[in-house]
Amino acid sequence: MNDEDIDLFDFPCEFSLKVMGKSADDFEVLIVKIVRRHCQDLGAVTTRSSKGGKYMSVTVAITAQSRIQLDALYTELSGHERVVMVL
Numbered sequence: 001m002n003d004e005d006i007d008l009f010d011f012p013c014e015f016s017l018k019v020m021g022k023s024a025d026d027f028e029v030l031i032v033k034i035v036r037r038h039c040q041d042l043g044a045v046t047t048r049s050s051k052g053g054k055y056m057s058v059t060v061a062i063t064a065q066s067r068i069q070l071d072a073l074y075t076e077l078s079g080h081e082r083v084v085m086v087l
Contacts (some may be wrong), residue, residue: 009064013059013064014043014062014063014064015061016059016062016075017077018057018059018087019057019058019077019087020055020056020057020058020083020084022084024082027056028038028058030082031060031083032060034073035073037076038072038073038076039062039064039068042059042062043063045059045061046058048055074086
């Protein structure tokens, strides 16, 4: 049995992504645009600035349909030049 045979989630399921990057007026719009390419069922979107204001996080609630969908979403988000971290 390998990692691909084990799924920790029962799909579809509610899932929250937290994406961090340098603070900018359009960062939230950018993240939502990327997430919408992979998932039509968006829930709440919240933003938060770091204490010093240099960074911000965008948390997006989605209804995840599959592991393949989540992997593709994480790959695109983490590969974007403006994204520092995805949790």
